[in-house]
Amino acid sequence: MKFLQSLENVATPANGLATTAGAIVSPVFHYFYGTNRQDILIVLIFIMVLDWITGISAAKKDQTYSSEYGLSRIPRTLFLLALPAVANLLDKVMGTPGFLFYGVTFGLIYHTWTSLTANAHRSGWPVPKSIVNLVGSEIKAKAERAARKDYK
Structure with a gap:
């Protein structure tokens, strides 16, 4: 009972x-x-969350943060999360099990990793020199974009 x-x-x-x-x-x-792909998607989502955190920190540090810019990142993030799904569906259509899905997903992870690393460096967080050198062009691009008046 x-x-x-x-x-x-x-x-x-x-x-x-x-x-x-x-x-x-x-x-x-x-x-x-696709099935059994949760781990790689969790990595992608986790890196995207870290990119948002470091991006907010960097924008606040160089005083370029605006709510409009932050809100415009939501559709971009949803678009990036949709790309692996599109790649998976194309894999199904073409009969390439996972080729496009993993290629697109790892490409997004690498791209987002460079962005979050550059943001962390702009925020003044400790990033190893070798990593800073690896993402130097992204750091430069973000610094130039932050310096433009139409960015704010």
């Missing part, structure tokens, strides 16, 4: 809604991104 009473806290409308949402979203996620 005690066991059944403890289920009252589990069988709630909120838990039922969350379970239903998960049952609907999971197959859609697997259709668009």
